[in-house]
Amino acid sequence: MPPLVLVVEDETILAEAIATYLERHGYATAMAPSGEEGVRFTEETSPDVAVVDIRLPGIDGLEVLRRIRDVSPSTEVIMMTAHASVASAVEAMRRGALDYLNKPLDLEELRVVVDKALAHQRIQRELSYLKRRDAAVGHLSGIIGDSAPIRTLRHQIEQIAALDSPEGGPGPTVLILGETGVGKELVARALHHLSPRSAGPFVEINCAAIPATLLEAELFGYERGAYTDARNAKPGLFEAAEGGTLFLDEIGHMDLALQVKLLKVIEEKSVRRIGGLRPKTINARIIGATNRDLEAAIREGAFRADLYYRIKVLTLEVPPLRARGADITLLAWHFLDRFGRQYARPPKELTPDAEALLLRYPWPGNVRELAHVMERIALLHPSPFVKAEDLGLSGGKAAMPVIVDAAGTVVVDFTTGGIVLDEVERQLIEAALEASGWNRTVAAQRLGMSKETLRYRMEKYRLRPPG
Template identity: 65%
Template structure:
């Protein structure tokens, strides 16, 4: 059925004709011949669309409209009016009527308007659902874990989310750093849905997944005729996120020319569509994320230092999964339950040996890899207990066969198996810190990197001076 339509009209022949016509085209119908009776039927049937005559005996159509909107906020109301009551129809539109139809009623035209009203209602319902779903899936409670690094991250997110300037669009920019798969997008969502902007839009885009020309059009929008295929005007993502948050994932891969335009938007808090003459002020919180070494990109001339300083007002570092200890087990159990609900299989549990294997594994793909491992094990194994062999992980522990010669050259032997690059990097930094007595300037010099890069690495690996 296309939907339920309530018809309120004191002209019985017309009301019955409308009902018969809509019934024939797949709608369900309910007919009432007075405003009072129409409200009673509306309360008992909850129609999707109501067709209401402006001129009714007793309670008039405008009052019926008002009562319907209070009783059923999602119902779409169409007013039927004669030439003499066009002004009343206009008043009805101001009160929230979807549209109005003139008498004598053309049934084909009426069905077209009813179809539009129903489509508009579905769109609003879908939008409401999606916003509610995003709100449920974007809060702080979705960040699973109780380890010290995650507790610290949650505290930082709460503080950042509470920061909102007194000037329009003055919320500080946030840069989220971390390896691939650690959950940078989840941190961005948590900032948005924990802030006063939670009722606004959370708009995200992966800057590395779209060619530069298309990325510019997506971000800034364009006017009709701005380029060959621009048949109609289109608002960009900055405008779509007005009053909310724009999350620019993988910002480290944006080309230099576009970086300059991003910098101007952040500084001026205004955006100009491609092909437009005027700018539009936007109130958007900018959250960015990257797993790229931006300091090295700046040194290589691939990233603007002025943009870096703008997006780096506040930096959050999402910890690696291997640094989160028992959170690995909490997350594994969380994913088991999630996939149980998604696929409808009976509850499953991890064997003690499987949990030991999960804790011992290096997790180069972080939380994303863990989710895939648990999903695969849960789907391919029919039993109630997920054991070690179902995980498909390599449990052997090998020392990294990396040797640094006296001349500074590095010799690497992969014959013994994979090498976790991050373990090597962490060991080098720890050795430099010990050799320098935790003098950061000296340690950075020993490693051949800047103090800013070393500071980021210390945050990334959660390295602290000995007590």
């Protein structure tokens, strides 16, 4: 459906010329010869853009502008007049007009301004959606569950969020620990939205997804000429998060050289752009999150001990899904209902045997994996009832039907059901470690992988020596 432009103009010939020109360029148009009719039309249809003459019979254009902003805040208003003055232009912009054009109109210029108004409207709608989404997922109600670990986590979030104040500086750093897929970002957002910083920005970045040199530029920003492609200065994310929260996801995978600079920012509460001469004081709370065993990473020389002790001032550990008991079925029903409504699919119901399998299954991918399973069921399952075999999961914690014969060939007995590849890998690595007395060099040799690959897999599955 084309965008609708309302033309409020008492000169019929001009109004028709504007409407004809815009229609030729793909817009739908409507005309109103008076301010009263323009306001009435806006109340009934909420046009995307209104082009309003400032001099009209009856109420004038400035009053029309005020009333349109009242009855349809999303409508962008462009004022036009043959009697331009600085005072009238300033007053129109103060009342919420997007732009101000002089008569005689240049129709091409008008089309450019209408395009700008529509682009501005799209941005405002996106921002409004993002704010609503952030508010919805940011509160504790977004952390679904009633298990003891989740009740404890909610209480800890409330306590830690209340400790911060934007007037008092950045506040203490927070470290969120947990396996992949448990919802660490959800916890970070809840901390932000429950804190006095909730009106400020929540800025996030995944430290493992960006090369070290680019990550430094993103975090610290740079001055013009700092390097070859730096044609303009750019503020970094520390500055962008001013008065709010900076969330450093996967902080455990940050480059060692960058860890030194992060430690300096936390301790000095200031940041200096790449190529800059003066440090800038910052007021942003820093929250880090990782699924990595940071103490093991310190022993291996992959993470700085001084940074670790600095960021773990306040620590939250998000429990894995398998430790949350009945929360698993509660979340399954929640996701099934949410995706059903999102994709306009018929409602579906989990049978008792399906719920029992959900409770038995180890969920190596945690809540993220459960959400993906329920999304697939909502989209593709034809029956209103979801049985255990429909879930596409293995039989839970029972032994995996995987055998390695004498020749080293892997044989999988799929007649007993499916397998979960991550769980097979986890069990194989754990068995190799136990057989080698947790000697990583020997275990890596037995598994046919490098010691570094084994270390990564141990972090992924949070495998640690007993005791």
